[in-house]
Structure formats: C-alpha cells, structure tokens
Amino acid sequence: MPPSPVTSHLSDSWTIPFDHSLPIRRPAAHKGQHNLAGLWWCATNQPHVGFESWGERDQLMRLDFDPDVVGVASQPFRITLLAALPQATHMPDYFVRQAEGTGVVIDARTDALVKPADEDVFGATAQLCASVGWSYERLGELKSNSGANLRWIAGYRHPRCDREEFTSAILERLNAAGSESIRELACAIGDPICVLPTVFHLIWRHQITTDLLGCPCTLRALSTRSRHDEQRQHSNAHRRSCFLPRRDLQPLRN
Template sequence: MLRFEDYAPVRSMNARRRQRNFSGLWWCASTGRLVGYESWLERDHLMCLDFAADVTGIAAQPFRLDFPDLPGGPCRHVPDYFARLSNGAAVVIDVRPDARIGGRDREVFSATESACASVGWVYRRVGELPKVYTANLRWLAGYRHPRCLNAVHAAALLEALGSGSTIGALAAGAGDPVAVLPTLYHLLWTGALRAGLQGTALSPGTRIGPGAAGG
C-alpha cells in the first residue's frame, strides 16, 4: 500500500494564461522528486520543507476531505501539502496568508485540524515567511542539487573550518572561491555547515560553523 507522500495529487495543478497565481514544480533534493505548487508562497513553504532535516517525504494536494455538516454548509477541502517526518509522524499543511483568511476559511481549517488529530496527524496552517530567511534559503536552494558538491572542495572546507570562519575566508582558505563556493553553499543546504539565516542576508562576512550533518 502506498504511503500518502507517494501519491499523485488528487487534482491537477495546471498553469494557464492570465491566471493570477503562479504554478510550477519544485525539485526536492530531500526526495529526488518533483512536487507541485500553486503560488510563490506555496513554493517557498515547499522549499522550507525540502530544507528541513527531519522531512523525508512530501506530497502536494495529497487527499480530499468531505465535510457535509459544517455550520456554514457542506464543503470539500484539499490540503496543500502532506509531509512525512523521519520519526514516522505526519504533518498536513495549508498555505494561506493571514490577510486572506475569512470566517469560512477558519471553519474549514478547524475542521481539517480536527480530522487530522483524529488519526494522529499534526495540522499546520502557515502564512507569510520572514523575508530575510526566505531570501537566504532561495539562494542556498540554487545549490541543493548533488552536482554542486565537489568532494575535494568539501574536504578542504571542513578541514579549514575554524571558530572564526566566515563564508569569504573559508572559501578562500579552501581554494579558488569561484570554484569552492558552490560546494560551500551545498554544504549549508545539506546541514554539513551552519550559518545564521534569519537576521541578515548571506555575504562573504557571514560567520559559519559546523552543522549537525557535518558532525
């Protein structure tokens, strides 16, 4: 039997001319699969799921829920994402900015949360992401593919890593920065290296240290 993270979307996510939202496919480095999104905000949350160390499976539009007895009338709802965690737990996610949530939406999201709780799943309704964090993650995502990893450069970076390392100094200490930086950014994506992504934009002066994945 297929797990939810392995199912195809229950409805199509087609792009068409003059539509107001932007649909597309995101290649997930964590699973090696393409996963769909229907807005830039959905794409950014999908990117965050792909970056999360404890996420092992992701599916878009994973199933449909029928709610025949809601106070506002019957409805059907398809959550945006289903994520499987490394401990086996499941997370169902709806992506909607706070400013776009009305009374009917709250009713449907509450019913979805109750349905998920009844089978032991976590439910999250997520909205806007921090701008600096998102921008930094978008940059690192450009280096998420394994082709960006050079084993020789990776070994040199990890050997040169010190307590006061910055991105610029570490790259220069490991070789030609132009050649080394793709591997450095890939290691930041995979968690072998760590840098603060919340406060300021990544730069040559960003301090960097060992990540959990790098021991």
C-alpha cells in the same frame, strides 16, 4: 495515463505513505491567472512537487530545507467535509513525513487571505488529522530575510554542487578554525568560483551553519560546523521510490 482516484475512509488508509503519492490534481496554469503555479524539485525525496502560489513555493522550499522532513507531496488527497461547513471538500496543500514517522498536513495561505469560512475548514481538517495522530499546520509567509536567504541557498541544493574534494577540505578547515567567513573559507580552499557552490550546498545540507534568519546572507557571514550529522538526518526507510494512486478521503465513521 494517471491512475483514477480511490475513495476510502481515513481510518482505513492513514497508514499509506502519502508523502510519496501523486497529486489529486495538477497545478492549474493558464494565460492571465494572477497566481504563479509550478513545480519544485525537492531535494528531500527528489520528485517534482507542485505549488500554486509564491507563498506555497516558499513554504515548500522551507520544508525541503528542514532536516527533520523526509518526504513531501502536494495535494495527495481530497477530504470530504461535513455538510454544515461552507465547502463540501478540501484539498490540503501538502502532506509531510517527519523523520520520526509523524505525518503533518499543511495548508499554506497568508493571514490576509484567510476568511472566517476558511478558518472553519482548517479547523475541521485539523480535527480529522488529530483523529489518526497526524499534525496539522496552516502556514503564512516567510519573513523577508529568511525567505531571501533560503531562495539563494536553495539554488545549490542539487547534489551536483557537492564536490567531494572541496567538501572534505571545507569541513576539515572548519573543524580546525571553529568559524570563518564564507569568503575566507572559500578563498582558503581554492578558486571561490569553484568552491562557493559546495559551501552553499553544505549549508543547505546542514553540515555548515550560518545565520539565515537575522540578516541577508553575504560572503562576510560567519560559517561554522553544524551540530547535525554530516549527512542530513533522513531515514532510508522513508526514501521509497514508489508512487501510489491518488486518493479521496472521507471523515471517520462514528
């Protein structure tokens, strides 16, 4: 049985690691609904994280790919808003923990769906976040090429795609060659059917870089060694496998 929500003031609870919290509610799913809800296996901290639209899923995927993100949780709290605003409460879509410890609260909604009343709610949320040193972002749609490329690479995010014998050979070859097309690299290591999943996994982990923004990622795309460390820059201190009670947050007292 899930724990009951706990109500507290943000000034008393902002140090809680919300990036490991359970959602305040589960994504709604019912016959005939227009938006598609689901769960995303997050390689960053390895829970299933909820989304309630394709737009939210794409932004969640982008956050999972970001090497500066060490934790993501969906709708970990509900904020009580001021009476003058058009709605009494707001549940931000995501709470993100960055590698340096900064908290970021995120709403994912496309520009076309944002109404003036929503802008007021987002503005109030941003002010509340700023009062405790958190950042706030409202994210829209991913660009078509970057979204398509990320969706492809994300299919290889699971550690099962990392075969150590291929990983060592791939990185050694790129260290020597400088750059090489994905096709040439895979063929040089072994059977491309076996090697390509590891190549794409290394791109996901930022050990190999290729252009994921400008054009569709194909086997002709150039790959090079990344400037990032061989491991994604995630601090083990932020990988606590704890799950905290769901929480309602209220504005700070004056």
